[in-house]
Amino acid sequence: AVKPLNAEPKRNDMIVPFAATAIAPEAEDYEQLAKDLENASPLKIMDKALEKFGNDIAIAFSGAEDVALIEYAHLTGRPFRVFSLDTGRLNPETYRFFDAVEKQYGIRIEYMFPDAVEVQALVRSKGLFSFCEDGHQECCRVRKVRPLRRALKRPRAWITGQRKDQSPGTRSEIPVVQVDPVFEGLDGGIGSVVNWNLVANVSGVGIWNFLRTMDVTVNSLHSQGYISLIGCEPCTRPVLPGQHEREGRWWWEDAKARECGLHKGNIMKNDAANAATVD
Ligand code: SF4
Numbered sequence: 590a591v592k593p594l595n596a597e598p599k600r601n602d603m604i605v606p607f608a609a610t611a612i613a614p615e616a617e618d619y620e621q622l623a624k625d626l627e628n629a630s631p632l633k634i635m636d637k638a639l640e641k642f643g644n645d646i647a648i649a650f651s652g653a654e655d656v657a658l659i660e661y662a663h664l665t666g667r668p669f670r671v672f673s674l675d676t677g678r679l680n681p682e683t684y685r686f687f688d689a690v691e692k693q694y695g696i697r698i699e700y701m702f703p704d705a706v707e708v709q710a711l712v713r714s715k716g717l718f719s720f721c722e723d724g725h726q727e728c729c730r731v732r733k734v735r736p737l738r739r740a741l742k743r744p745r746a747w748i749t750g751q752r753k754d755q756s757p758g759t760r761s762e763i764p765v766v767q768v769d770p771v772f773e774g775l776d777g778g779i780g781s782v783v784n785w786n787l788v789a790n791v792s793g794v795g796i797w798n799f800l801r802t803m804d805v806t807v808n809s810l811h812s813q814g815y816i817s818l819i820g821c822e823p824c825t826r827p828v829l830p831g832q833h834e835r836e837g838r839w840w841w842e843d844a845k846a847r848e849c850g851l852h853k854g855n856i857m858k859n860d861a862a863n864a865a866t867v868d
Contacts, residue, residue, distance in 0.1 A: 619783060623764035627790070634765055634787035635661040638748060639669055646746040646785070647672045649737075650698065652683040652808055653819040655750030656690060657788065657796050660805050662748075663694055672699040672740055676732035677708065678821035686808040693806055701736040708732065718823060725824060725839050732821075741769075746783040754792050755835065763789045 626634050638646055639662065647670040648658045662669035673687065687698055711719065711731050720728045741747060751763050769782040788796060793816070800807060810819055814827025820838060828837040 619766055619768050620764075623766045626765050629765070631657075631787045631791060632661050632664055634785065635748070636665045636667070638746065638766070638785040638787065639665055639667040642744070642746045642783075644668070644670070645744050646670070646748060647699070647740075647744045648748045649673070649750070650690075651750070651819065652679065652686050653750075653815075654793075654796050654800060654807065654811070656686075656805055656807060657799055658748055658750055659690060659694055659696075660800070660803050661787070669696075670699065670744075671696055672701060674733050674736050674740075675700045675702050676821050677703065678732065678823060680810060680819065680822045680825075682808060682810045683819060686806075689806055699740075701740045703732045703736050707735070720824065720839075721841065724842060741782050745781065746785060748785045748787065750788060751786045752788050752791060752793065752796070765789050 626637065629637075635658070648662060650656070650659065650671045650673045652673065659669075659671060671690075690696075691698055708731055711728065715723075715727075747769075753763060763786050765787055766783065766785050769784045791799075799805075808815070808819060814829075815825065815837065816828055819825055824839055826837050826840065
């Protein structure tokens with residue numbers, strides 16, 4: 590059941606242009622800030638991020654247990670924005686969940702859609718399931734990475750749900766805050782977008798304990814064996830007890846290629862030579 594909040598919905602208030610007043614990344618020593626916040630709670634880091642960037646920061650929401658980020662933002666009492674990539678291939682349950690989250694928190698999620706011409710060209714030339722034959726990179730590039738690039742041209746910072754325990758091969762060293770090594774910001778240029786990975790040091794178990802404690806509504810797919818990383822319907826499957834959650838993504842491919850490109854910086858840092866490149 591959706592847990593109603595007392596606050597009045599401010600849907601349209603949330604969808605306003607990003608202000609160009611945020612602190613330039615180069616003006617802050619984010620390596621030092623990451624060290625200072627390494628042992629801080631996710632709530633404290635979220636509060637810091639929202640305080641610093643105001644309307645110029647957005648939570649990247651995938652429709653999975655990263656709803657914890659929205660709950661943390663809500664708990665700060667500060668206004669916040671949420672965006673999501675609608676690839677057009679998500680599960681029906683995820684769309685329902687998006688709707689429930691909007692109602693629960695009184696927000697409008699700012700969806701980013703793929704370019705219709707690019708999707709049309711891909712599907713007409715290679716069919717609807719090309720990723721099963723020649724890898725997921727091309728489809729992810731069209732449906733996820735390019736829309737994310739467009740999304741990140743606007744805010745100066747984004748908040749991710751990346752955790753070290755999600756992918757020991759590619760996410761084991763992510764700091765709680767960093768200048769994004771891949772995506773370009775409004776000024777055009779690497780180094781103008783800041784990532785806040787406030788649950789980097791939290792385990793999957795810790796996230797779920799938080800969600801249960803706070804009685805947060807979650808995606809109904811979780812009760813069907815989807816532990817985390819719920820992505821597109823054709824490319825995500827439930828995992829068995831004891832299997833790592835990443836086993837449920839692109840299982841027909843080599844394990845090292847199982848990043849969609851949204852967090853390519855992790856791959857570049859960890860294994861530039863062998864990793865799949867996306868875009
Ligand atoms: Fe395409 Fe699968 Fe990537 Fe979704 S996860 S964008 S369907 S390859």
